[in-house]
Amino acid sequence: MFAQNHSDHSDQGPGETPTSLPPAQHVNETSTDKNTENLSKNPDIKPLSTTSRSWRFALAALGFVILCFGQIFNTNDWFPLGSLSQYSYGRPLDSPxxxxxxxxxxxxxxxxxxxxxxxxxxxxxxxxxxxxxxxxxxxxxxxxxxxxxxxxxxxxxxxxxxxxxxxxxxxxxxxxxxxxxxxxxxxxxxxxxxxxxx
Structure with missing residues (x-):
């Protein structure tokens, strides 16, 4: 077995890559293509509907409005979307x-x-x-x-x-x-x- 392996690579020069092994880049590209193909064939993966995107956007907009309200009116009643006044902030060294x-x-x-x-x-x-x-x-x-x-x-x-x-x-x-x-x-x-x- 050892002799056979030696003879298989004996005709390769120093530092040459064995021709039987594909380049790493080629392997990665092939793997990516297969993954993409598998995802496209999976019937359970569907894009979000217009309704799903709409309520997600509305929820994010509502959170942003509450956050702005808490900052403007300096309230923590809607924590954690309030002013968060309990956290410290930097002040000048001579400031009381x-x-x-x-x-x-x-x-x-x-x-x-x-x-x-x-x-x-x-x-x-x-x-x-x-x-x-x-x-x-x-x-x-x-x-x-x-x-x-x-x-x-x-x-x-x-x-x-x-x-x-x-x-x-x-x-x-x-x-x-x-x-x-x-x-x-x-x-x-x-x-x-x-x-x-x-």
Missing amino acids: TRSVRIIAVNTEGNDIRVPLNAKGVGVGRAEVEGQLDAIIADPSKLEGLARAWHGLHPESPQFTHLTMERVTSYVKDGKPTGQSDVEFLAEWTVQGNYGETQ
Whole structure:
């Protein structure tokens, strides 16, 4: 067997490609032609009808309109097609930073900062800031935070009064200066008697 193989290729010069093997390009073209032929013969593969194309186009157009609406009116009500204001964006190094905080008075008479996260009241700061205008217009929406705190921490002192503030911190060359301003935004006296259920 080995002798036969040697004699089959003994008449080829160094570096020559065996004539029995077709070039790689020829093999690829042949394979492509066969695939195209198989697809054309498959009766299950049909082009989209005019109706199918129309409703797909209408759905894409509707999504685009909702996305534009969310950007123009700065709302996250139709997430993820809203303004996505919870995401960070670049700012100049000397530009002040602003954040919202909520201070609660609890049933023990202590002032505490409401933890705006999933473990604290079930929502994050971004969700609260995204509804800032609505909360200022209707402070009773803060009642939901007191209710959520009670649901997650029934054994802890409960909220009796909530105050929302905006803190503006000043920076220079990207570093805090230590100066800040506090702006009152809204307040709400909790209506539910959550402390009585402990």
